[in-house]
Amino acid sequence: MVDIIVCVKRVPDTSEAEVIIKDDKRAIKDADLTFDINEWDNYAIEEAILKKEALGGKVTVIGVGGEEVNEVLRRCLAKGADEAIRLTDPAFDGSDGYAIAKILSAAIKDLQYDFVFTGAQAGDDSYGVTGQMLAEILGIPHATMVTKVDINNGTARIRRELEGGLEEVDEINKPAVFCIQTGLNEPRYVSIMGIRKVSKKEIPVKAAADIGISADEVGEVGSMVKLEEFSIPPAGELAEMIEGTPDEAAGKLAAILKEKGAF
Amino acid sequence: MRFELTDEQRMIKSAAAELAQGFEEEYWIEKSRGNEYPREFYDELVKNGWIGIAIPEEYGGGGMGMLEMVLGMVEFGNQGADVGLMFVLTPVFGGLSVLKHGSEQQKEELLPKIANGDMRFCFGITEPDAGSNALKTTTTAGKRGDNYVINGKKTLISGIDLAQKMLVVTRTMPYDPKHKVAGITLFLVDVDSPGIDTSELDVGLSLLEKQYEVFFDDVEVPAENMLGEEHRGLIPLFDTLNPERMTGASNGVGFANFAINKAVEYAKMRQVFDVPIGSHQGIQFPLADSRAKIDAVELLLYKAAYLYDKGMPCGREANTAKYLASEFGFEAVDRAVQTMGGYGLTEEAGLMRVWKNIRLIKTAPVTNQLVLAYIGQHVLGMPKSY
Numbered sequence: 118m119v120d121i122i123v124c125v126k127r128v129p130d131t132s133e134a135e136v137i138i139k140d141d142k143r144a145i146k147d148a149d150l151t152f153d154i155n156e157w158d159n160y161a162i163e164e165a166i167l168k169k170e171a172l173g174g175k176v177t178v179i180g181v182g183g184e185e186v187n188e189v190l191r192r193c194l195a196k197g198a199d200e201a202i203r204l205t206d207p208a209f210d211g212s213d214g215y216a217i218a219k220i221l222s223a224a225i226k227d228l229q230y231d232f233v234f235t236g237a238q239a240g241d242d243s244y245g246v247t248g249q250m251l252a253e254i255l256g257i258p259h260a261t262m263v264t265k266v267d268i269n270n271g272t273a274r275i276r277r278e279l280e281g282g283l284e285e286v287d288e289i290n291k292p293a294v295f296c297i298q299t300g301l302n303e304p305r306y307v308s309i310m311g312i313r314k315v316s317k318k319e320i321p322v323k324a325a326a327d328i329g330i331s332a333d334e335v336g337e338v339g340s341m342v343k344l345e346e347f348s349i350p351p352a353g354e355l356a357e358m359i360e361g362t363p364d365e366a367a368g369k370l371a372a373i374l375k376e377k378g379a380f
Numbered sequence: 381m382r383f384e385l386t387d388e389q390r391m392i393k394s395a396a397a398e399l400a401q402g403f404e405e406e407y408w409i410e411k412s413r414g415n416e417y418p419r420e421f422y423d424e425l426v427k428n429g430w431i432g433i434a435i436p437e438e439y440g441g442g443g444m445g446m447l448e449m450v451l452g453m454v455e456f457g458n459q460g461a462d463v464g465l466m467f468v469l470t471p472v473f474g475g476l477s478v479l480k481h482g483s484e485q486q487k488e489e490l491l492p493k494i495a496n497g498d499m500r501f502c503f504g505i506t507e508p509d510a511g512s513n514a515l516k517t518t519t520t521a522g523k524r525g526d527n528y529v530i531n532g533k534k535t536l537i538s539g540i541d542l543a544q545k546m547l548v549v550t551r552t553m554p555y556d557p558k559h560k561v562a563g564i565t566l567f568l569v570d571v572d573s574p575g576i577d578t579s580e581l582d583v584g585l586s587l588l589e590k591q592y593e594v595f596f597d598d599v600e601v602p603a604e605n606m607l608g609e610e611h612r613g614l615i616p617l618f619d620t621l622n623p624e625r626m627t628g629a630s631n632g633v634g635f636a637n638f639a640i641n642k643a644v645e646y647a648k649m650r651q652v653f654d655v656p657i658g659s660h661q662g663i664q665f666p667l668a669d670s671r672a673k674i675d676a677v678e679l680l681l682y683k684a685a686y687l688y689d690k691g692m693p694c695g696r697e698a699n700t701a702k703y704l705a706s707e708f709g710f711e712a713v714d715r716a717v718q719t720m721g722g723y724g725l726t727e728e729a730g731l732m733r734v735w736k737n738i739r740l741i742k743t744a745p746v747t748n749q750l751v752l753a754y755i756g757q758h759v760l761g762m763p764k765s766y
Contacts, residue, residue, distance in 0.1 A: 306395060306424065308429045309432070
């Protein structure tokens, strides 16, 4: 049996969309963007469900944000998570990764769990810090960039992805936080049967007071990082258009690549 | 009047989009090019409950309705996935026909197998001299002991190679001009029954589902495989027409959305004479016109499905949605092709396979002329025109 908590985030899909920065420069215009579960979290939830299916136990999924987050949480329930909790409070607005870690830890500390899975990073702000900070605050070990998880009698044997194609294998006792890298499984699709099961399921909501965290610990005031502004990098400064016939252009390109040490 | 989708319906759309996005566009182009069935995609449809979406939960289905099926189908089409015949053959001709007109025994035997993918259907209606006019069916079913014996020939039968069962339209009484509607009987026939022979048709407009001629030579069918009542097969037959039209319309709307989105993306990016081609009215307005038309059709389609699920008359809406989805859809895809210039005609641009399919919807499952005849006669109350 293994009880796993998975922290998920709702993010905009900006892979093919045109990103427009709002006038105050501190956010992007998201009205025309589609939102979905963070890609890394999608692998994390799949891994947790696979472990539950193999070993028994329970998967609880937690998200921070307004009602719109329910859609992401329901998706996880439809795939096979057992419970979902949404953490929401006006005081949470403007939280950085550290403040989010504090919010998550406040909710998680009272729950029964063996392991906590987070995505290795989020596709929107790409900080990649929440999981590690969460583990620190909970006072438990963690592993980042996790590409394989085997759990046996409360001990996890995990593989981590390092620089330069190197891999590391660790044994970590429960409880621990694993920051899951993409590609370690094949996330299942949401099925009609799953949708049927969860569409009317109420998702409990907890505010700052319910998890015992004060307003000055979260939001902008409780954050370490203050977002100043977004900007789109100036285009073209480093770009060089190679002119000429295909033969000439290929020759010039090869010369440049050689000069830069690509070969 | 409520236009917002429920949480469940929103999940259906996002689940369909996600499944479709799991298959790259190249997958569909290759299947289309190689004339190969997209089995991997179909298997995912089955596995994730899409084929049994409208079958009640007690028979192993998703327990949802036509509206949910249609919402999913449109979303699949929006992403470029070609699901038209996948839904019309097994879920509609198989699932809905058995659900509405099958005996309890037939429902218990067939519906769970339809939902879990073990049983696929094809539909044996069209004959060389009888298609839209089912009354002219010449394939006969005569009684012999406890069985019926089917003899005759069907043509343009989609996907018999993929199916285990065929819903076959037969005559059990000679055509009588005084009782025109009597004498048609439907049977659920195993496609591997002795006496059934098939021959693949060479069609210019190749589809994912191959087309066949099917010959019945003394094919024995147990009487309990009759669907509905003897001689009164037009009732179950006509009952499938509205859902069938809705699936056609869904395919058209989805593919039109797909084509418009592709064309808009291209027109914003493609620079000719130093400006994006989309800045010219000649490019922009046809796409805007198509956007407006398809938005309107999509709403009508959802209304048709909503009415069907409520058990209310929906022939007007279903027929109109099918008509406009195919006409405006074809126009939209054609405009998208034109927007892309010569590139639009390449397989790589992804529109040619869609163009073929949307052309089909003007003709099948019913011709647009007969849809107009329906609207003229049954909506406007004008004299029968054919």
